[in-house]
Amino acid sequence: MTEILEKYIPQASVPAVFALIKSHKVHLKIVNERVTRHGDYRKMGNGQHQITVNASLNKYRFLITLVHEVAHLEAFLKYGHSIKPHGLEWKRTFQILMLPFLRPEIFPTQLLPLLARHFKNPKASSDTDAKLSLALKQFDPENDKNYIFEIPHGSHFRLHNGRIFKRGNQRIKRFECIEVSTGKTYLFNPNAEVEFLK
Template sequence: MNLQPLLPYLPSAEVLPLLDKWLKDEAFELAVNKPRTTKLGDFRPPRKGARAKITLNRNLGKYQFLTTLVHEIAHLKVWNAYGRKAAPHGIEWKTLFGKMLIEMVENCAFPAEYRTALMNHATKPKSAVGGDLQLQKVVLQLDSNKEVLLLDDLKIGTTFNFKGRHFKKLEKRRTRALVEEVRSKKQYTIPLVAQVDTVQ
């Protein structure tokens, strides 16, 4: 498979040989699609008469794209090795994805904070990159070249803006926060990894 078309989406060309190594024996389609709000990428097992497929959103930052791509490649490899016998984010996937992240850190000269976040993530991979607050924050900062404020960073009672609306953080839950829209007093939950702006 020619991976050169992926170069504009990746932080560095030095990751291409590793991607090539992981993918050289795999039969699948790769598509870079228009942005979706519910997912960064996905893996679809083969269907009758069609090959397996990995899709990624084209609006992702380069580090987010790479991290998501490796996540989906791990799904492809686990599917091809175990089929339906392995759970989508089961032990086989966690083990392989963790090994792939470590191999990437060992073979590519990434920024120190990304390397550290990947190594930490490799020990306990999450089903979504956004489930790891440290990794998500590092990825967002590297992709935007500026400090990023996540909902998780705010104290209870802090007001903030998110998607053009004004909220107050009420309570922290496992992966989300209970918030109240200031104007309507309606309550919602928002992922802790959501990028927010503080109210001035």
């Protein structure tokens, strides 16, 4: 298992992550990219705990996602299944589990202040923290995608599913975008990755 983890997470984090997986008896499944989520946790019918993480994530995002999912498992075990999936119990659990990893041996020093700020009140997804998401993206392999905020006002872009939108005005944090085929308005996070149609 440690050899597999070494391919996906920072080297200095492997022993602690392996201990987390072993102590919780987690079946870790590394899968091809799913666009809608980085990872998930589920209790299987046989009582086993399964955590799934996208193989395409960079090592820092992979580590955050894996600990995020272990926090779901631990929060449910400690507080019961009636808690909100990303409620206070999960937030506290995620903070406690993540704290030992917030070190320069594991994360680049430019990420540490952003991670410290994020973990004061962790969100359901690190993607909703625009500054952290942008900082993590610099460690991704090159791709042909743009962020919504990089798309010029009035320009068109395509989603992974082929739907085409026209970028509109920015509200407080999100961007109004009109689906070309239906005329319906949708709100997008500024750091949603899309294909710019020039």
